[in-house]
Amino acid sequence: MLTPVLEKVLILQDRDARRRGLEAQIKAVPVEIDLVEQKIASEKAAIEVARTGLKDLEIKKKLIETEIGSAEDTLGKYKTQQSQVRKNDEYQALGHEIAGTEAAISNLEGQELEVMFAIDEGKKKFAAAEVELKQNIAGHQGRIAMLRERETSLRAEHERVQAEFNAARSPLDETTLRLYDRQAARALPVCVPLHDGKCGGCHLKVSSEIESVARGRSTDGKLAACEQCGRLVYWES
Ligand SMILES: [Zn+2]
Numbered sequence: 001m002l003t004p005v006l007e008k009v010l011i012l013q014d015r016d017a018r019r020r021g022l023e024a025q026i027k028a029v030p031v032e033i034d035l036v037e038q039k040i041a042s043e044k045a046a047i048e049v050a051r052t053g054l055k056d057l058e059i060k061k062k063l064i065e066t067e068i069g070s071a072e073d074t075l076g077k078y079k080t081q082q083s084q085v086r087k088n089d090e091y092q093a094l095g096h097e098i099a100g101t102e103a104a105i106s107n108l109e110g111q112e113l114e115v116m117f118a119i120d121e122g123k124k125k126f127a128a129a130e131v132e133l134k135q136n137i138a139g140h141q142g143r144i145a146m147l148r149e150r151e152t153s154l155r156a157e158h159e160r161v162q163a164e165f166n167a168a169r170s171p172l173d174e175t176t177l178r179l180y181d182r183q184a185a186r187a188l189p190v191c192v193p194l195h196d197g198k199c200g201g202c203h204l205k206v207s208s209e210i211e212s213v214a215r216g217r218s219t220d221g222k223l224a225a226c227e228q229c230g231r232l233v234y235w236e237s
Contacts, residue, residue, distance in 0.1 A: 009190070012168040189201065
């Protein structure tokens with residue numbers, strides 16, 4: 001039998017559970033926001049890698065251009081020298097150098113073309129990745145905004161339930177509240193039904209005295225507490 005006091009304790013417990021549930025949800029929000037922010041950071045890091053790769057290619061292109069420039073200078077010198085030599089063997093030796101330098105320049109120009117092609121491809125990919133990044137970040141930021149809104153409404157709800165919880169405390173006497181609070185500090189539920197003489201919390205058998213109190217046979221309005229776990233027990237008919 002549920003005594004009027006126990007009925008009030010059960011109301012308190014129900015509001016306490018709702019209050020705690022909301023507190024857990026509020027606590028989870030910043031953790032979720034953190035995860036989304038980590039996603040944004042890793043997307044930005046990925047685009048930075050692509051940007052650096054493109055820069056490296058530009059540097060490589062400049063180096064090849066410098067090499068081509070100096071090879072062309074050398075080629076010019078050889079050609080001038082060749083026009084000035086009189087001996088046939090010297091002329092031929094320079095002709096050999098000229099052919100070698102021209103081959104080297106042609107090779108470098110081939111490399112330059114490859115790098116330029118890679119730069120064009122890289123730019124296209126980078127532009128596409130940037131568009132995708134912006135979309136993803138917008139999505140993530142939308143999620144963060146939603147989470148913040150959720151936090152605001154959870155806090156409002158918590159405030160309401162907290163007030164209800166406080167209101168549920170006022171009709172209870174100090175001893176009952178102390179019993180409740182001591183047990184609630186460990187865990188909920190504080191108040192559990194008896195099943196076959198066993199506590200609904202720890203599932204151990206309570207004494208016949210406690211069972212009798214829980215059945216409402218004691219007239220002094222005393223609350224029945226499980227001897228094993230301390231939860232308040234009541235008889236569920
Ligand atoms: Zn128990």
